Amino acid sequence: MEAHAAKSPVAPPRARQLRLPGVGAGLGRGVVVLYLSLFVLLPLAALLDNSLSEGIGHFWSQVSSGQAKRSLELILVCSLIVVAINAVFGTIVAWLLVRDNFPGKSIVNAIIDLPFALPTIVASLILIQLWGNKSPVGIDIALTRTAIVVALCFVTLPFVVRAVQPLLIEMDREMEEAAASLGAGGFTIFRRIIFPNLLPGLAAGVALAFARALGEYGSVLLFAGGKPDTQVASIFIGQQIETGNEVGASAVSIVLLAMALVCLLIITLIQRWGSRHERSQVNLAANPVITGAAPQGGDERE
């Protein structure tokens, strides 16, 4: 191994697996399965069961009813818009926090997490104060579809920033200098060097933000309200439960869940593609035939 290996951002193939002290592998797995079952898998199964309790036909009629369908479409479109906005601005914020130096930087860095820490109903109140009918700047967007987008932007901002930030910190600045010496201008360096290296983190942040936006309830509730044209899926679900239509609520929930899963799947594929160069190293280590095939330079293999 050469000295560089220690600096390499690519983790070396691990020598042996780390285990929890005093816990056998079997017991450890048992605990994980039990935990996941109790809090995730069993409730999900119960939900699915409930949604299908009156047959697949009833499930379908519930989710394709006018209001249910509209609420699902609305939240899907709003979430996609929000994620696109956050992908751009989250990256810019992360960039400024890592590459720029300005007074109050650490305060800004701390404020980014505020939407995480704040109860979302409080977020809703805050947004109404500024953009509601008593708006000090005279802009009233409360109870409109724009309000949904604004509220979702607010609560999902930290995801992209926090996912991109560590990648920017660890990025090898010399790659950018090398590209510059080869004639690449600022935009080309960003597009061909920086962006491809940020992509896995950006994808992860976008996935989390999307999943969060799909199910957001509190911040949308007061600010956007539950009028027919601003009713998102989560509020629709709440309403169905209040009116005693539990099967309808479950059915729409299942669709939301499916959307989130599809999103996570797509993002995982993007991430795998974006980090293909890192995976290939593991293959190399596991496959001595490939290593042996290297012509020349065999004198200096690591």
Place this chain on the structure above:
Amino acid sequence: MGISVEGANKCFGDFQALDDVSIEVPDGSLTALLGPSGSGKSTLLRAIAGLETLDTGRVLIDGEDVSKKPTQKREVGFVFQHYAAFKHMTVYENVGFGLKIRKWKKDKVRARVDELLNLVQLPGLADRYPSQLSGGQRQRMALARALAVQPQVLLLDEPFGALDAKVRKDLRTWLRNLHEEMNVTTIFVTHDQEEAMDVAGQLVVMNQGRVEQSGSAADLYDKPANEFVMSFVGEVNRLGDDFVRPHDIEIVRDRDDSTAEAMVQRIVALGFEIRVELVLGDGTEVWAQLTRSELQRLELREGQIAYLRPVHAKSFNGSAPSNPLGPRLPKGPRTVATRR
């Protein structure tokens, strides 16, 4: 293309990285910037490339002042210690990067990249990612990438610093041959004086942001301008104000007027070369370099008393050279250099 730097100054906060540095690099030469860490050698190289801007001073490439030109327009090839490989691109894409930016046609890029991969002895690895290459292979890829765009000058910043000893040696021979073939003006930075002397035709020794001396390896070794160069380029014993190279200390078995008494502390066999560590009567430690046959002839043993005679001593304080090995040692040729 010849390179010159005139009156370069650069500060990082309170730290003066370059202090009125001027150098001349002749067209087609292979020049080493040699110095300890923090001596400003990398900063100077980066300033030539345009990766640092000078506070004051000028950089000229082929007579043209490029001080205001951005890196992109200077047409320099730059190679980094840690390769700076584009890790998300294959070897092929790495080497072809500069050509793609220059909007070369695909088939021309393919031909040029193939040619370069052959030149750096990496044929057949075009589809690998950098993480699948060894350090030496990565550095050769980086070199191919820098050479692809036919730069006016090639700048290498500690190019072999991250490699192990065996690979380093192979690569520096290879670099020297490559330079003879390509004949592109090359500057490389190193802290390893042996590497600098082995590879470069001209050396520039730097210390604390200043150029101490420049010249050929033989010039620096035989005619060092000051104490720093004398002790940085080659091994040296310091005796008061005088400097004696270990191979200029003669060990004899019999005392006479020109010798000093010393005790043999340790004898280290380094293959053909033997390193004899001795301590003088006043406690000063010196070491002498002998050949294996000299050692056998002298029959030296650790703990034994021997007599030393400096064949050649050097002083930089400008006054008459004092006796390096004590009052009983007035003889032997010596040179006096004035401090710059």
